[in-house]
Amino acid sequence: MTTTTTVAAPRVDGEQNPLRAGLPSSRITDPCTIVLFGATGDLTMRMLMPALYSLRVHDMLPADFAIVGYSRTQWSDDQFREAMKRSIQQFGADVGAPEGAIWDDFVRRLSYISGDFDDVACYESLRKHLEEDLSEFQTRGNVLYYLATPPVVFGEIVKHLDLAKLGPEDTKGWCRLVIEKPFGTDLVSARKLQSQIERVFSEKQIYRIDHYLGKEPVQDLLALRFSNVIFEPLWNYRYIKSVQITAAETVGVEQRGGYYDRAGALRDMIQNHVINLMTLVAMEPPVSADADALRDEKFKVLRATRPIPAGRMDEFAVRGQYGEGEVAGKEAPAYRSEPDVGAKSNTETFAAVKLSIDNWRWGGQVPFYLRSGKRLKRKNSEIAIEFRNVPHRLFGEMGDQFEANSLVVRIQPEEGISLSFNAKYPGQAMHIRTVSMDFAYGSGFGTKGAPAYERLLADAMRGNQTLFTRWDAVEAAWEVVTPVLEYWEDTRAKDFPNYAAGSQGPKAADELLAREGEAWRQL
Amino acid sequence: MSVETIVAELHRLREAQSDHEVMGSTAATSTLIVRCAAAPNATGVSEAARRMAIAHGARLILLISGKGNVQANVCAFCGREGTETVCCEQITLPVDAGDPSAVLGDVDQLLLQGLPGYLWWNGRGLDQPLFSGLRRTAKRIVVDTSVEDGDGAGLVELQRILEREPHARLWDLAWLRNAPWREMAARLFDDPARAKTLASLEAVEVEGEALADAALIAGWIGTQLGYAVSKKSAQFKTPTGGRVSFTYARSAGSESVERIRLRVRDATFQAERQGNSVFLSVRSGGEQRGRCEPFVQCATEQLVSDALFGLGAESAFRQSLKLAARLVSR
Numbered sequence: 001m002t003t004t005t006t007v008a009a010p011r012v013d014g015e016q017n018p019l020r021a022g023l024p025s026s027r028i029t030d031p032c033t034i035v036l037f038g039a040t041g042d043l044t045m046r047m048l049m050p051a052l053y054s055l056r057v058h059d060m061l062p063a064d065f066a067i068v069g070y071s072r073t074q075w076s077d078d079q080f081r082e083a084m085k086r087s088i089q090q091f092g093a094d095v096g097a098p099e100g101a102i103w104d105d106f107v108r109r110l111s112y113i114s115g116d117f118d119d120v121a122c123y124e125s126l127r128k129h130l131e132e133d134l135s136e137f138q139t140r141g142n143v144l145y146y147l148a149t150p151p152v153v154f155g156e157i158v159k160h161l162d163l164a165k166l167g168p169e170d171t172k173g174w175c176r177l178v179i180e181k182p183f184g185t186d187l188v189s190a191r192k193l194q195s196q197i198e199r200v201f202s203e204k205q206i207y208r209i210d211h212y213l214g215k216e217p218v219q220d221l222l223a224l225r226f227s228n229v230i231f232e233p234l235w236n237y238r239y240i241k242s243v244q245i246t247a248a249e250t251v252g253v254e255q256r257g258g259y260y261d262r263a264g265a266l267r268d269m270i271q272n273h274v275i276n277l278m279t280l281v282a283m284e285p286p287v288s289a290d291a292d293a294l295r296d297e298k299f300k301v302l303r304a305t306r307p308i309p310a311g312r313m314d315e316f317a318v319r320g321q322y323g324e325g326e327v328a329g330k331e332a333p334a335y336r337s338e339p340d341v342g343a344k345s346n347t348e349t350f351a352a353v354k355l356s357i358d359n360w361r362w363g364g365q366v367p368f369y370l371r372s373g374k375r376l377k378r379k380n381s382e383i384a385i386e387f388r389n390v391p392h393r394l395f396g397e398m399g400d401q402f403e404a405n406s407l408v409v410r411i412q413p414e415e416g417i418s419l420s421f422n423a424k425y426p427g428q429a430m431h432i433r434t435v436s437m438d439f440a441y442g443s444g445f446g447t448k449g450a451p452a453y454e455r456l457l458a459d460a461m462r463g464n465q466t467l468f469t470r471w472d473a474v475e476a477a478w479e480v481v482t483p484v485l486e487y488w489e490d491t492r493a494k495d496f497p498n499y500a501a502g503s504q505g506p507k508a509a510d511e512l513l514a515r516e517g518e519a520w521r522q523l
Numbered sequence: 524m525s526v527e528t529i530v531a532e533l534h535r536l537r538e539a540q541s542d543h544e545v546m547g548s549t550a551a552t553s554t555l556i557v558r559c560a561a562a563p564n565a566t567g568v569s570e571a572a573r574r575m576a577i578a579h580g581a582r583l584i585l586l587i588s589g590k591g592n593v594q595a596n597v598c599a600f601c602g603r604e605g606t607e608t609v610c611c612e613q614i615t616l617p618v619d620a621g622d623p624s625a626v627l628g629d630v631d632q633l634l635l636q637g638l639p640g641y642l643w644w645n646g647r648g649l650d651q652p653l654f655s656g657l658r659r660t661a662k663r664i665v666v667d668t669s670v671e672d673g674d675g676a677g678l679v680e681l682q683r684i685l686e687r688e689p690h691a692r693l694w695d696l697a698w699l700r701n702a703p704w705r706e707m708a709a710r711l712f713d714d715p716a717r718a719k720t721l722a723s724l725e726a727v728e729v730e731g732e733a734l735a736d737a738a739l740i741a742g743w744i745g746t747q748l749g750y751a752v753s754k755k756s757a758q759f760k761t762p763t764g765g766r767v768s769f770t771y772a773r774s775a776g777s778e779s780v781e782r783i784r785l786r787v788r789d790a791t792f793q794a795e796r797q798g799n800s801v802f803l804s805v806r807s808g809g810e811q812r813g814r815c816e817p818f819v820q821c822a823t824e825q826l827v828s829d830a831l832f833g834l835g836a837e838s839a840f841r842q843s844l845k846l847a848a849r850l851v852s853r
């Protein structure tokens with residue numbers, strides 16, 4: 001008779017295994033335990049757990065791993081496992097039903113701790129879990145802490161990890177900290193949070209999530225800029241007239257009214273996602289694809305971003321709040337009638353700012369228009385580079401739809417790139433029309449990129465910080481937006497609500513561009 | 524239908540579409556030629572070919588086995604390419620069983636001039652003049668040696684072709700499809716202690732649907748371990764003069780590969796397909812230790828598409844094919 005026991009995966013060692021030579025493998029090789037703080041929350045259920053399971057199904061997780069959930073809700077391991085199964089059933093795409101051998105193997109690696117984040121006993125329990133994982137799942141003592149909790153408890157958790165000697169100084173393997181956004185609510189709070197964290201974790205161990213950076217087109221933008229010779233010579237103030245970066249949503253605040261009413265569009269979207277995109281558009285070519293080389297260049301852009309002059313805020317920043325309206329044929333309530341939102345809320349659900357970059361490439365002459373809002377006409381995130389017009393109209397007035405070239409990088413919902421240029425309309429007359437060359441990533445390569453959270457989780461496990469925001473950039477981005485935030489907090493918006501749900505946004509946003517003879521791209 | 528009629532029909536189609544403004548854009552950046560044998564999966568192949576044509580902006584020439592009543596026909600089909608609608612032309616040409624190469628002249632005239640041609644040869648007959656004729660028009664080619672008769676003749680023929688035309692950009696689906704098996708076989712030996720045992724490998728056994736898949740896996744193992752194939756028998760010769768046997772067990776109707784077993788002196792290493800996973804195990808001294816790993820396989824369409832439109836040359840394939848062809852050719 002034979003007995004079957006389950007064994008840990010051996011250490012992958014390409015040098016010694018002759019069969020491995022030359023094989024492509026995208027699998028993450030370092031075993032680890034992933035500790036999810038906020039394991040009962042929306043982010044864990046909708047994004048993190050489906051992403052982790054998908055990584056497992058697609059054979060990307062290390063062969064030896066374990067996942068520990070930690071929240072206040074009183075759950076047993078089995079209840080946690082059940083809830084995670086439901087979350088994968090509901091939100092997991094491309095992974096099939098959670099069942100069969102792979103699921104059985106995945107689920108037995110899940111465990112749960114219930115308690116407050118300041119409960120010392122819970123951290124003792126966490127230590128036991130980590131030790132058990134080390135012996136049962138051969139995690140080699142590597143730990144990835146993921147803070148998927150409300151930001152108010154980030155500092156607290158880090159402090160307790162340190163007190164319980166569960167921080168990087170005391171773990172057997174590597175120890176990394178993934179922090180969800182927002183990192184602070186303004187410059188002062190961000191600095192305070194940073195000082196709490198840096199007492200325990202070094203910058204090399206901190207992974208600040210901006211999930212926009214995990215999206216495929218963001219990296220495509222780098223590929224577009226730095227693997228083609230045709231764009232870079234034009235990528236400066238001499239040929240680019242303006243840049244528009246849009247992150248528009250059709251949804252309202254959904255169940256997150258309480259959080260959103262304290263945040264607003266500028267904090268929630270512009271300070272992190274949209275400004276991050278701006279740095280990728282504006283930066284100089286990094287010396288290598290190394291994480292810090294790229295992040296150095298991004299930071300330089302923020303250093304060169306001209307502060308918005310105090311006293312002239314309204315010329316550079318516009319806010320809006322949606323009133324009732326109709327989105328995609330359905331009635332939508334006003335922001336002030338959303339759950340957990342104050343009836344007189346002064347919070348902006350739309351923000352637009354105009355920034356300039358004072359450096360050799362941009363010369364402070366190219367406006368970067370950034371906008372983001374909820375309950376707008378169409379869900380659309382894109383970067384639009386508007387080029388200058390030709391210096392001389394050779395064909396006179398005939399080309400009535402003759403427009404300057406534009407290059408649009410679409411981030412969502414359809415990822416792709418289009419370049420508009422002018423061509424002669426067939427016929428005897430010299431009519432010029434604007435046409436577009438379009439590339440869609442999904443069908444162009446017949447394959448889809450990994451969802452943002454999968455990519456970011458995998459990168460954090462690999463120790464690749466390229467797509468995570470470094471502290472200097474977070475701080476600099478807060479420096480850019482904080483004056484606007486303070487101004488808006490000090491002066492109540494008298495015209496709120498000032499745009500209807502389902503519209504293009506407030507009129508004042510149009511005026512921001514109209515003053516320069518420009519217009520937003522239609523949503 | 525003569526080529527002139529087909530060309531006139533293509534022209535008429537294009538005009539009709541632009542009159543009705545049906546088209547977003549017409550794809551005309553390459554020609555994709557697909558040999559679609561009258562196999563049970565012919566419909567699947569032609570549908571996959573259409574999707575590939577849309578994705579890569581190709582005119583599609585479908586060569587189907589004609590039984591007298593099959594007529595040439597021309598049509599256009601459209602599909603979404605991101606936000607755009609892309610339309611492609613499809614020309615279906617029957618291949619006369621009595622004179623298969625007769626269709627070559629028509630194909631030549633229907634290629635988009637000056638643009639690359641790609642060939643997905645889905646069927647048997649790598650030794651047919653039709654295949655050699657089409658090869659000349661195609662920049663990249665994908666064949667599938669596993670659809671040949673059970674004796675591995677496809678592998679032998681493919682090896683012969685590549686010896687004559689070493690620069691041909693030619694891929695075998697049987698090789699592409701089995702990439703996950705190569706990974707699984709490697710995983711069995713990632714532990715340095717186990718890797719050492721490969722020095723005492725005695726037998727390679729592969730079970731599956733087709734000999735070609737099995738022989739290519741064995742050929743790859745032999746390549747990685749520096750083996751040659753002995754002249755007299757279907758056996759590997761190790762660099763130290765030892766012998767390693769290769770056995771193929773057919774399990775009809777199964778997956779292309781079901782199981783790989785590698786016997787070393789005191790143990791047996793096995794990777795066995797179990798639904799969406801593979802069970803990797805080691806049996807030694809009456810005890811079996813094992814673990815489940817996900818089995819991630821690309822769809823055929825994706826593999827063909829990658830090979831035709833993307834992949835670079837891979838020397839491991841050529842080496843493995845060479846050994847595989849020798850293993851089956853006696």
Ligand SMILES: NC(=O)c1ccc[n+]([C@@H]2O[C@H](COP(=O)([O-])OP(=O)(O)OC[C@H]3O[C@@H](n4cnc5c(N)ncnc54)[C@H](OP(=O)(O)O)[C@@H]3O)[C@@H](O)[C@H]2O)c1
Pocket residue numbers: 037038039040041042043044070071072073115116117147148149150151153180181182
């Ligand atoms: N949801 C998203 O789509 C999304 C997107 C981007 C960023 N984020 C960020 O991700 C983080 C989590 O967001 P979320 O939407 O998942 O929030 P959520 O649904 O409110 O979940 C918060 C989690 O933290 C736990 N928690 C809260 N306070 C706690 C305390 N004092 N002690 C112990 N556990 C506590 C909650 O569980 P118990 O009640 O059981 O303790 C829950 O598991 C936030 O920083 C958010 O800004 C979320």
